[in-house]
Amino acid sequence: MQLVFATNNLNKIKEVQALLPKHITLLSLKDIGCLEDIPETQNTIEGNSIQKATYIKKHYGYDCFADDTGLEVTILNGAPGVYSARYAGEQRNANDNMDKLLTELHTKTNRNAQFKTVITLQLNNKQQTFTGICEGDITKTKSGEQGFGYDPIFKPKGFQQTFAEMDLSLKNSIGHRGKAIEQLVHFLNS
Template sequence: MQLVFATNNLNKLKEVQSLIPQHIKLLSLKDIGCFEDVPETQNTIEGNAIQKAEYIKEHYGYDCFADDTGLEVTVLHNEPGVFSARYAGAQRDANDNMNLLLANLKEKDNRQAQFKTVVALHLNGKLETFTGICKGEITTEKHGEKGFGYDPIFKAEGYTKTFAEISLEEKNKIGHRGKAVKLLVTYLKEIN
């Protein structure tokens, strides 16, 4: 079986590849000759994941899955949410995004947050979605060099280290994307 993972994010690709069984050949957008920006114009995380999966199926004909992830901060009414990648502007800079979030939380005591990933699978003419959530909190400063995005300022519940301080294996066990992809993998095993 082969599936396209509709992402240009090499960090996401690496994270997901380590979770997908060997018998499933994972293709990237580059592998199928897709070099344009896949649209993400919906106002929900789920909507964006579905839009990306449908775009690849419609324009390239491949069975595929796409994900969208957002960081939802309770005290900021679930911001940045669907705008997580562009929180500080169209340049999509992780440091700018983290700096803006830390500034917006400067006077706040409640630092509860959750990462939410929705994976949309377009397979055999059917669309399925899988959601993974990881609850935690936003730290007061950046820690760690691993990971990407908001990882240096997110600490999962029950952990003393940020996502940027733990191994990829550990992050995949407890993280939002890992949880959503595990549900996807379980579904793929059930239908085969």
């Protein structure tokens, strides 16, 4: 069985392939000749995930899944949320995004936040979504060299390290993306 993972991030593909049942082969967007930017114009994380998976199925005909992730900060009414990747501008720079968020939270005591990943599976002309959430807090400074995005300023509940200070296996076992992928794998195995 082949499934397209609507990404060109080879590290993500490798990571997810290792978690999937052996009889499923993952294909990237490049593998199916999808070189254009897939639209992400919805105003929710769920909406973008659904939009991406629907786009691949409609334009390329493959069974597939797509994910979208956002950081939701309580005191900022869920921002940056769906705009997490371009919070500080269209240049999509992780350091700029973190700096903007840290500046906005500078005087705030409530630093509660959560990462949310939604995966949408298009399989046999049916659609299924899976949601993974990891609660935590935004730190006051960046710490750690691992991971990407907001990982250096996100400390998951119950841990003293940021995501960027954790090894990948620990992050995956407690993190939002890992939880959503676990649900996807369970569904594919059942």
